[in-house]
Every structure is written in C-alpha cells, then in structure tokens.
Amino acid sequence: MKVMEGAEAIADAVRAAGxxxxxxxxITPQTHIxxxxxxxxxxxxxxxxxxxxxxxxxxxxxxxxxxxxxxxxFTATSSQxxxxxAEVVLNIAGMRLPVVMTVANRALSSPLSIWNDHQDSMTLxxxxxxxxxxxxxxxxxxLHLVAYRIAEDPRVLLPVMVCVxxxxxxxxxxxxxxxxDEAVSRYLPPLSLPFVLDPARPATFGAYADPTVYTEARFAxxxxxxxxxxxxxxxxxxxxxxxxxxxSPDFDRYRLDDADVVxxxxxxxAQTAQVAVDEMRDExxxxxxxxxxxxxxxxxxxxxxxxxxxxxxxxxxRSVSLGSGGIVAxxxxxxxxxxxxxxxxGVVAGLGGRDVxxxxxxxxxxxxxxxxxxxxxxxxxxxx
Amino acid sequence: xxxxxxxxxPGHRACAGCGLLVGARLAADTSDGKIAVVNATGxxxxxxxxxxxxxxxxxxxxxxxxxxxxxxxxVRAGLRVQGKDVPVVAQAGDGGTADIGxxxxxxxxxxxxxxLFVCYDNxxxxxxxxxxxxxxxxxxxxxxxxxxxxxFGNPLPKKDLVSIVLAHSPAYVAxxxxxxxxxxxxxxxxxxxxxxxxxLHILVPCPLGWKFEPRSxxxxxxxxxxxxxxxxxxxxxxxxxxxxGPAVPVSVDEYLKAQGRFSHLFRDERGVDARATIQNMxxxxxxxxxxxxxxxxxxxxxxAGHAGAASSNG
Numbered sequence: 001m002k003v004m005e006g007a008e009a010i011a012d013a014v015r016a017a018g019x020x021x022x023x024x025x026x027i028t029p030q031t032h033i034x035x036x037x038x039x040x041x042x043x044x045x046x047x048x049x050x051x052x053x054x055x056x057x058x059x060x061x062x063x064x065x066x067x068x069x070x071x072x073x074f075t076a077t078s079s080q081x082x083x084x085x086a087e088v089v090l091n092i093a094g095m096r097l098p099v100v101m102t103v104a105n106r107a108l109s110s111p112l113s114i115w116n117d118h119q120d121s122m123t124l125x126x127x128x129x130x131x132x133x134x135x136x137x138x139x140x141x142x143l144h145l146v147a148y149r150i151a152e153d154p155r156v157l158l159p160v161m162v163c164v165x166x167x168x169x170x171x172x173x174x175x176x177x178x179x180x181d182e183a184v185s186r187y188l189p190p191l192s193l194p195f196v197l198d199p200a201r202p203a204t205f206g207a208y209a210d211p212t213v214y215t216e217a218r219f220a221x222x223x224x225x226x227x228x229x230x231x232x233x234x235x236x237x238x239x240x241x242x243x244x245x246x247x248s249p250d251f252d253r254y255r256l257d258d259a260d261v262v263x264x265x266x267x268x269x270a271q272t273a274q275v276a277v278d279e280m281r282d283e284x285x286x287x288x289x290x291x292x293x294x295x296x297x298x299x300x301x302x303x304x305x306x307x308x309x310x311x312x313x314x315x316x317x318r319s320v321s322l323g324s325g326g327i328v329a330x331x332x333x334x335x336x337x338x339x340x341x342x343x344x345x346g347v348v349a350g351l352g353g354r355d356v357x358x359x360x361x362x363x364x365x366x367x368x369x370x371x372x373x374x375x376x377x378x379x380x381x382x383x384x
Numbered sequence: 385x386x387x388x389x390x391x392x393x394p395g396h397r398a399c400a401g402c403g404l405l406v407g408a409r410l411a412a413d414t415s416d417g418k419i420a421v422v423n424a425t426g427x428x429x430x431x432x433x434x435x436x437x438x439x440x441x442x443x444x445x446x447x448x449x450x451x452x453x454x455x456x457x458x459v460r461a462g463l464r465v466q467g468k469d470v471p472v473v474a475q476a477g478d479g480g481t482a483d484i485g486x487x488x489x490x491x492x493x494x495x496x497x498x499x500l501f502v503c504y505d506n507x508x509x510x511x512x513x514x515x516x517x518x519x520x521x522x523x524x525x526x527x528x529x530x531x532x533x534x535x536f537g538n539p540l541p542k543k544d545l546v547s548i549v550l551a552h553s554p555a556y557v558a559x560x561x562x563x564x565x566x567x568x569x570x571x572x573x574x575x576x577x578x579x580x581x582x583x584l585h586i587l588v589p590c591p592l593g594w595k596f597e598p599r600s601x602x603x604x605x606x607x608x609x610x611x612x613x614x615x616x617x618x619x620x621x622x623x624x625x626x627x628x629g630p631a632v633p634v635s636v637d638e639y640l641k642a643q644g645r646f647s648h649l650f651r652d653e654r655g656v657d658a659r660a661t662i663q664n665m666x667x668x669x670x671x672x673x674x675x676x677x678x679x680x681x682x683x684x685x686x687x688a689g690h691a692g693a694a695s696s697n698g
Contacts, residue, residue, distance in 0.1 A: 020465040021458060049461040054491035058454035061447060061488065065422065065458025068445050071465055073458075091447050197420045197443040197459055199470055204438035206423075206446035208430045217435075 004176040006137040006169040007032030010076075010102055010162075013144040015046045016184040017100075019074040021066035023051040023059045027081040028114045029166035030104040034076055056081040060088035060101075067097040068205055070196035072148065075099070078166055079106035082120045086127070092159045093128025093221060095206055098151035098191070099159040100144065101129075105267065105318075106166040107352040115353020116166040118267065122319040122327050128221045130160040130228050131296040133266045135252075137174040140164045142245060145184060149235040152191050156228045158221065163295075165268040167353070183242050225297040232294060250299035252291040253306060255281065259288025262307060263365060264328060265316040266292045269356045273316065276361035287365060292328065300335035307336070312343045316364050318350045325370055346370040391417050396439040398431040401598025403588035403605060404504045405431070406562045408475070411502055411586070414572040417442050419471045420459050424452035424480030427511040428504065443470075450484035452476045453492035456499040464498075471576050475502040478519035479509050482545045493552035493581045500575050500582040503545070506590040514593040518543040521613070522665065523658050524645045526593070531648040536658065541665070546585055550622060555580035558618035561587040563606035567616055567628060574618070587614050595644025607639040612670040612677060613662075629675030636663045636678070 004012070011033050014022075022041070024034040040046035049066075053059045056077050063073040077085060082103055092099050103121045107113035121131060132147065134140035140162065147160035164170055179187070195203045209217055233249040240246040254274050256262065261280070265273045270291030280287035290306060292299070307313060313336075317326025324330060329346030336344070347364040350356040354374055363373050387394050391412035398405040404427055412421070423429045423446040432439040433446065447455045456474035463470050474492070476485050481503035492499055508526050509515040515528040522541045525531045529538040549557055556578040560568040568586065575582045589604045591597065596604055608614040609629065613636060616628035637659060640646040649655035649662075663678060670677035 021461045023458070049465060051457060051461060051495070053454065053457075054487055054494070057451060058457075058488050058491050061451035061454035062458035062461070064447055064451075065445065065455035065460075066462035067458075068455075069420075069459055069462030069466065069468075071462045073462075087448050088451060095447075197445055197463070198468070199418050199420065199443055202417075202441055202443045204433050204440055204444045206429075207433040207435035207438060208446075209435045213435055 001175050001177050003173050004137060005032060005171060005173050006140055006164065007171065008036055009137040009141040009176045009178070010144055010164065011036030011040070012178050013141045014074050015040045016179065016181050017145060017148050017188055018046070018072060019048055020071035021049045021051065021063060021073045022075065023053055023062035024075050024077065025053055025056045025059045025081060027056070027078045029106060029170045030076045030078040030081070030102065032170060033102055033104070037074070056085040057088060060085035060092065063099050064088060064092050064095070064097060067092070067099050068095065068197050070191060070193045072191045073099050074101070076102040076104065078104040079108055079120045082124060083108065086124060089124055089129065090127045091206070094217070096157040096221075096224070097159060098148070098157055100147045100151055101159065101161050102144070103161050103163045104166040104170045105163055113352040116168050117351045117353070118163070118319040119351075121161055121163045125296060125327070128158060128225070129296065130158055130225065131163060132160065132294055133163045133292060134169065135268055135270050135291060137169060137172065138176050138245070139247065140169060141176055141178060142239065142243070142247070145179060145187060146232070146235050146239055148188055150228055150231050153231045154194070156224050156231050158224050158228060163267065168268045179243055187239065187242055229294070229297050229299070248293060250292070250294050250302040251306070252289070252293065254289035254291065256288040256290065256306060258286055259310060260286040261312045261314065261365060262288045262290055262310040263314045263316055263361065264290045264292065264332060266295065266328065267318065269316060269318065269350060269361070272356055272358055273361050275358045276365065279358060279362055280365050285365070298331055298335065303332065303335055304339050307342065308340060310342045312345065314364055314367065315344065315346045316361065317346060317348045320348050329370070348372045349374045385413065391415070391441045392432060393439045393441065395437075396432045397434060398427065399592055399598070401591040401601045403562050403590060403601045404428055404477070404506055406601070407504055407568070407586045407588045410562065410565055410568050411473070411572050412442060414569045415442070415471065415473070415576055419473050419576070420463065421445070422452050422456040422459055422472065422474040424476030424485055425449040426477040426480055428475065428477070430511060449480055451488050452480060452485060453488040453499065453501055456501070457492050457495065457497045460497055460499055471500065472498070473500045473502060475504060477511070478503060478505045478507060479517045482518040482543050486548075489549075490552065493549065493554050493583070496581050498579055498581070500584065502584045502586060504586050504588045506588050506593060507542070508590070508593050510590045510593040519545060522662060523649060525648060526645070536654060537645075537648065549583045550619060552581070553622050554583050556582040556618075556620055559585045559587070559614065559616055561605045561609060561614060561616070563602050563609065564616060564628070571618060593645065596642055600642065604639070604642050607634065607642055610634045611636045611639040612666040612675055613639060615669060615673045615675055617673055627673045627675060629670065629673060631676070633670065633676055633678040633680075636666050
C-alpha cells in the first residue's frame, strides 16, 4: 500500500500495461498522468514511444495509427481537449481499435473552467467508446487494467474511456495498492488483433460506406457495446481473483435492499453520497445509493432490477443536456419508462468544480422537482 | 506493367480523366507495394475504398480529413516498435494538406517523423463540388468564388505551401506533375529512399473542377509547367537542386484558355489585366527558380546560366 496521487496511480497502471505508443497534448487536469508516463519512458521503466504532438486532434490520430498496426496505445485528455479530438474519437470506435484513454473530467467552455464536472465525457457518450467512471484512486488504477482487457477482447474490440474526476481524483493523494507488474502480465495477454496494417497482408482500414452497408457497420458497434457488458463482468471476476478487489460491472449498491429513496450518482461524488445516505437514514429516511460505474453500455436492465422497490429516485448529475436536463436522469427515465413508476427527480450540481459536499447531496435528496440545486441565492436575486 | 499488377486496381470510382488517380497510381507503383499508406478524406479515399471493395493492394488507412500526417506518425511508430521497417506514405489533397491538414503536417515535419507526405494538388475541394481551397489559383472560378458582376473568381493568390513546408527543414521536398511521369517516379523513388520527413507536391488536374475534356488532363498538366506556373523542383535538406522548366516558355494564356474555370478571363477588358497579373506571377516564379520567363528572348541565356536546367525538361 502506497499513498499516491490519483494521476500517479493511473500512470502506474498504464505503465504496467505496457503500451508501445503513448501520445498526448498538455491539458489540465490530465497533465500529471502523461508527465508520469513520459518520466517512466525517460527512466527506462516503460519501453514505449512517447510522441509529443501539436494538438489533441493529433494525439488521438497518433494512437489511432499506432493501434491500427497492432500495438497497445494510450492517451489522456480533458475538457476542450476531448472535444478537439472528438471526430477522431468517433473514428477510433468506428475502426474498432482498442485504444484506452483517460478522461480527467473537466467542465467545458464557456465560461472557461479548469475544474471538474462530467460535461466533457458525457458530451461524447454516443461515440461508441465504452465509458467507465472511477470513484477512487485505487479504482482508477484498477479500471485502467480492466479497460485494456475488455477493449482488446475479440468479442469487443472497442476503445475504452476511463473517466476520473479532475483534481478531486487526479490530484488527490490516497492510499493505493498497485497491482504488481507480474500480476498485470498474467492478467493482460499480449495484444493480438485480427487485422493490422502490414504489407505482408494488406488490408484497407477506414473505408467509405454507402447506404447499403453503413447501418450494418454501426449496428456492429452497438452489438459489441452490448457484448462488452458480459466481457467486463468476466474481466472483473478475474481481476478479483487476482487482487482480491471486487467491483460490480455496472454500479455499486449502497443500503439499497430496503431503500425507498435512491440516489443515482457517478464518480467521486458517490463516495460523498454514501455519507449523505447515512445522514438521511439517521433522519429516518430509507435512503440508498446507486453509484454507476459503467455508463456505456448503459446498465438499463440492471437498474430496472435494482430500483424496483424505490418510490423515489434522485439522480445527481454533474453534466447537463442544455435545454433538456441532467443527462443521467434522462437516461434513467428512458430505461425505466413503461416498467416502473417511481418518481424521478433530476438534480444538477457540482458544475465547474463547485464543491459537492454531504450537504449538497442531502439537499438533492430533499429536492422535490428537477432543477439546479446549488445556484447561489444571492445571484438568483440579482438576476433579471 | 499490366493492369492487374498496379497497386491501385482498375474499377475505382474516379471520374474519367482524373489526374489524381494517375498520380496516385504512379506513386504507389513506384513503391513496389512495400509501404503503408495513410489517406486523408477526399476524392482519393471515396473513389478507391467503397466498402466492401478496395482498389488498394497495399496496407491502407483513412481516418478523417485533417489528420493524415498525425495518423502516419502513429503508424510509423507502431511499425517501428514491432521492428517492421516499412516506409509510411501519408497522402492528402490540397485541402487535407494546406488547409485543414496543415497543423498536423507541421507537427509531423517538426518532429522529424520518418514519413513521406504526398499532396495531390487539384487546386480545390473537388470531392465536395469544386469549392475554393488555399491552393486554388488567383482568379479561378469555383462554386465559392464564382464569377459575377462584382467578383472575378478567387481573389487570393495560391498559398505558397512548398515554402511553408521548406521552413520546417525537411529532408526532401519536390514538386511534380503527371505529364512528366518519369520525373514524378524518380522523385517518388528519391523520396522513398530518404529517411526523415519528406514532402512531395504533385499537381493533378481535375477535369470536373478545372472544366476541360477528360482527354486533356495530361496536356493541361504539361501547360502548367510550360507556362512556368508550376516549376518542377526538388530540394534536399532545404537546398534547391534540380529545377525543370520550359526551354521555350508559353504564355499563361495557353494554360488559362485550356480550362473553363478561367474562361471569364477571355471575355472582356477586365480579363486583360487579370491575365497580365497572372503572367507576372509566372514570370516571377520563373525568376525565383532561375528558369527562362515568357518575356525572355529565346536564344539569349537567362542570367546565371539557367539554360541547362531549362532544356532538360522531358
């Protein structure tokens, strides 16, 4: 057990996974991750090409090209950087390349903010990437190893985004038990892709598709997304056997069995939400928590099963589909439609690094209708 | 070489008379197939890789419009770490090179990546219906720089992309066009044999966008050189080497009147001035490269003994 910065814990897992090509462009709060990796390359602890590029667009493009030759790759980004690489992000998924990328979640401009919320990765939720959200530095470390495992599984062959809260996780120091290099080498077999760029066996990647085949190609991604849930479950089972650390493949369940009021949250706020649940219980409210780990593919059936007895669900969102409301709330309503009839309240809070305290979350529990719960009253008063 | 041996196979969907496909096939065949190709979005991609078919007999990848150079960096790195010493060729049209792809190209050149970047310059966005690009020549009519009562085609001169590339000090730079195919093949061979960042700029006339009959592609390509609007040059480590230009230059009018995109230059008085401006551009280019200009008196050598270079033109 070591006390490690979140970014360091992530970089250590990536180093142990042994990517052959790493490329990234600096953006806060991702930087510590690739700084640690470039140091690992400089020190000879990671045998990889570390390629500095002129933009995130190129960072994504470099790992795309390298992955197409059949080697393990890594990149990391945040916020505007993720949006800047967006078209390549979709392309990587479309070409079924098993790239693993950390998204150190950060708010989007404008106004400019370097601080945490989930708007960046949520904006790319439809990109075809598997999306996993970590709650702690330990989990962030572990999920990166699992990410390579599922991305490279022949039943999946999709890229994976490991989403970690910027600063709150990337820059916080926590006790972490790193997986040993020897255990990682047992867990992650060498990468072997069915098709690669090689003159010995020429193949065409990234072709143009007319309307007779485009739908089929997109459906193949959808099918792989669905299959990945089972593969993730297996991968986490083997990870538990290796390390003793167990993770649910969809979401964590906290005091859920007899819960009447259930909060749904993602990322580091889920840890805070546990305390809020305890406080609500002390007040006599039968509160519980669902902490989503796998946002893509969305665990709709599992949520329906887990939320069957709740009369009220409070969805805590750190991102908004502007003009529509919290994104997770919308996803959940869609999943539950026609099956269960709990009241669903969506609350948006913690945007742009606004502190998510226990009080924020108990306030969310008490919210009666959808809304943005932590607008400052004094600012509301002066608004026209 | 029989049709079945070409590394770009017949049956692709390019227009009749497409200069781009001629250039790309010459370039690919010169490599003997021992390359990996990275392609930007554009005519070459959509006409040769309509899934589930592919005209390519070499490993080939396309990602998006602006990132061919960066993908090539990744492909090169991925192959190198596996011990595969395969030359990587990135290729794009003028939009994917000089406009949306310029940043990635600059990054690739700056890192001194071992990649050959080939620009197939047809002087516009032909795949999307003939819009202006940064490499569209002065006064050319395109669908976004149309000719009208208040406009006279593209108001901006063609971006000097070769100079921008040269400012990055690449290992090898050359210009070529399909009318001089032996010259093109030799430059492709030299580019492939060189290590480090390399750049080959190939002028590829487009019958659709330039508005000429498909049978005229090679002829138009030749006139670009003969009028000194497109000198054939090469640089090693930034030093200008051989330049091929016309022994007897033709007036730019010969080149302009062969193409419908310049037809407005021959309609009224306004065209006279415009053609004089373009002739000045060609003469200035000739002086820069030490080629005989149109106004020079034939038989009297240009300064600094450039006749040798001028007469070596195939």
